[in-house]
Amino acid sequence: xLSEFSLIERYFSxxxxxxxxxxxxxxxxxxxxxDCALLAPKHGQHLAISTDMLVSGRHFFPDVSPWALGxxxxxxxxxxxxxxxxxPRAFTLALSMPTxxxxxxxxxxxxxxxxxxxxxxxxxxxxTTSGPHVCISITVFGDVPAGEALRRDSARPGDDIWVSGVxxxxxxxxxxxxxxxxxxxPADEAVAIKALEQPEPRVALGIALRGIAHAALDISDGLAxxxxxxxxxxxVRATVNIDQIPRCATLAALPDASQVHCILAGGDDxxxxxxxxxxxxxxxxxxxxxxKVLLTRIGTIEGPAAExxxxxxxxxxxxxxxxxxxxxxxxxAD
Amino acid sequence: xLSEFSLIERYFSxxxxxxxxxxxxxxxxxxxxxDCALLAPKHGQHLAISTDMLVSGRHFFPDVSPWALGxxxxxxxxxxxxxxxxxPRAFTLALSMPTxxxxxxxxxxxxxxxxxxxxxxxxxxxxTTSGPHVCISITVFGDVPAGEALRRDSARPGDDIWVSGVxxxxxxxxxxxxxxxxxxxPADEAVAIKALEQPEPRVALGIALRGIAHAALDISDGLAxxxxxxxxxxxVRATVNIDQIPRCATLAALPDASQVHCILAGGDDxxxxxxxxxxxxxxxxxxxxxxKVLLTRIGTIEGPAAExxxxxxxxxxxxxxxxxxxxxxxxxAD
Numbered sequence: 001x002l003s004e005f006s007l008i009e010r011y012f013s014x015x016x017x018x019x020x021x022x023x024x025x026x027x028x029x030x031x032x033x034x035d036c037a038l039l040a041p042k043h044g045q046h047l048a049i050s051t052d053m054l055v056s057g058r059h060f061f062p063d064v065s066p067w068a069l070g071x072x073x074x075x076x077x078x079x080x081x082x083x084x085x086x087x088p089r090a091f092t093l094a095l096s097m098p099t100x101x102x103x104x105x106x107x108x109x110x111x112x113x114x115x116x117x118x119x120x121x122x123x124x125x126x127x128t129t130s131g132p133h134v135c136i137s138i139t140v141f142g143d144v145p146a147g148e149a150l151r152r153d154s155a156r157p158g159d160d161i162w163v164s165g166v167x168x169x170x171x172x173x174x175x176x177x178x179x180x181x182x183x184x185x186p187a188d189e190a191v192a193i194k195a196l197e198q199p200e201p202r203v204a205l206g207i208a209l210r211g212i213a214h215a216a217l218d219i220s221d222g223l224a225x226x227x228x229x230x231x232x233x234x235x236v237r238a239t240v241n242i243d244q245i246p247r248c249a250t251l252a253a254l255p256d257a258s259q260v261h262c263i264l265a266g267g268d269d270x271x272x273x274x275x276x277x278x279x280x281x282x283x284x285x286x287x288x289x290x291x292k293v294l295l296t297r298i299g300t301i302e303g304p305a306a307e308x309x310x311x312x313x314x315x316x317x318x319x320x321x322x323x324x325x326x327x328x329x330x331x332x333a334d
Numbered sequence: 335x336l337s338e339f340s341l342i343e344r345y346f347s348x349x350x351x352x353x354x355x356x357x358x359x360x361x362x363x364x365x366x367x368x369d370c371a372l373l374a375p376k377h378g379q380h381l382a383i384s385t386d387m388l389v390s391g392r393h394f395f396p397d398v399s400p401w402a403l404g405x406x407x408x409x410x411x412x413x414x415x416x417x418x419x420x421x422p423r424a425f426t427l428a429l430s431m432p433t434x435x436x437x438x439x440x441x442x443x444x445x446x447x448x449x450x451x452x453x454x455x456x457x458x459x460x461x462t463t464s465g466p467h468v469c470i471s472i473t474v475f476g477d478v479p480a481g482e483a484l485r486r487d488s489a490r491p492g493d494d495i496w497v498s499g500v501x502x503x504x505x506x507x508x509x510x511x512x513x514x515x516x517x518x519x520p521a522d523e524a525v526a527i528k529a530l531e532q533p534e535p536r537v538a539l540g541i542a543l544r545g546i547a548h549a550a551l552d553i554s555d556g557l558a559x560x561x562x563x564x565x566x567x568x569x570v571r572a573t574v575n576i577d578q579i580p581r582c583a584t585l586a587a588l589p590d591a592s593q594v595h596c597i598l599a600g601g602d603d604x605x606x607x608x609x610x611x612x613x614x615x616x617x618x619x620x621x622x623x624x625x626k627v628l629l630t631r632i633g634t635i636e637g638p639a640a641e642x643x644x645x646x647x648x649x650x651x652x653x654x655x656x657x658x659x660x661x662x663x664x665x666x667a668d
Contacts, residue, residue: 033486035418045375050371092385129387129392233368
């Protein structure tokens, strides 16, 4: 059995040359191996920080590919940086597992660094320990120019509501993994499972939306619940047309009610939902073209919430609809 | 059952006025409630960052007082900042637990904020989720002037080796909790258990040692193993006199072999071990007097490690001794 120090040295240290990011500037003044890592501040920049915890059996299947797990564990955190318009810089990893399984660790760290190196994000510290289940906690750090962060509290009446990409694929993949449903075409199932296991954080999009979008967040618990966070923090209401929400193509294999559940309350989409004034529609469309990302208007921010209560008026192409979906909550049944 | 958002709002948000720290400057530009928190850099300061994971049954007993658990969970992280000479500023918390037990959460957050407020350290973000066991991951942030951090790689031949406080008490408390041994006087047991459950991070001491000490770390896994980290990173050897290591008074109730185990390989001391040139002995003693912290010289840093291998020559007052203790390793049996 390897000691904690051997584990960190063998699987979680990599030479600086491994970074394939466009800018190879040093990320940390001091990295792994001391009591703390040290980050030097950047003039005019704020440091964006987000933390997440993933627990075996809750956020991933115990038998998930460890490569995919490492890849996704960092991806979901980078998605939080993307939602602020922050440029990834570094992260820490805390990891517990029952035994130090070397083949598992090699694959896990491989996936982790594949994602990290795509975004020039350096592992600067961590903690490995034994524990009864695999539990992963990552904290990410990114840079965003002071005053330019895309916050949740900045939506304004009249703003368009946009989403990136297509929604619902990850929830379809979860349903397949759980045996809730199956699709006739294995290729469709593979698309859905890839959406679940290998989300791509919209980092470049978040950076491109600085100065254009008003409010933004990443859709991690389902659009219906997550959009409410923007509305509540911004003290506004919204109208959303369900028929305008772009659906992952594989959802067509499912009944319509399941499709609507997947796109509104599925979770794990890791697409951006953002608001922006009507005047910048063309600019946003250009961003989508340049970045080859589908960007779709799905609704409108309305006036202040009545009696302090934020709410969404759901519509489809035929008129108002009533919904009880409220997103994925980690202390409620799905 | 409360939702994740309700949990965070109820137990982990506190008004800024709750801070009792001497300086009430804002810690974060943006705190809990967005995709990321935002920290503004401080001119001339580096940001020190450390992360830890505590797992039920491994790092604490499942029936430990939740107040003490919250208190210690942050304390052990602040101890890493202390070891760098960094001033605490903020932290994030990731927490999984089987069910959202409100009385447990109230006590846990109470202990957490008691420690946080002592050090002016603001909770700026987090994640709560359900999981089969209680698992806590905290990441702390502190400020240290550029170039003044107390690193592990800065010990120099001729340096004195110092420790703060007394060692071994926490390991004695663990032995009592495990039923390995007992003490005749319940007051002794209470001292040992308090050392285990309520360590006090040496934050003010670490700050005072900036510019005086060469290398430093906090003793979390046992002096014998932890000192090796300084030696290895600094490429030096050391001589340590076991009889000079200050022992927690309650250890006197145990056999001498158990005492030596407790002070060298017990772990959970959260005292500082640091090296400093002989010329600053008087200055260090003044720091100890001002701060009312016992500071004791226990040995000397020797020349470069032979063939790259760091090592400690253990002595007692009668001459050389041989030891096989190598500290507490999270992937070895204790």
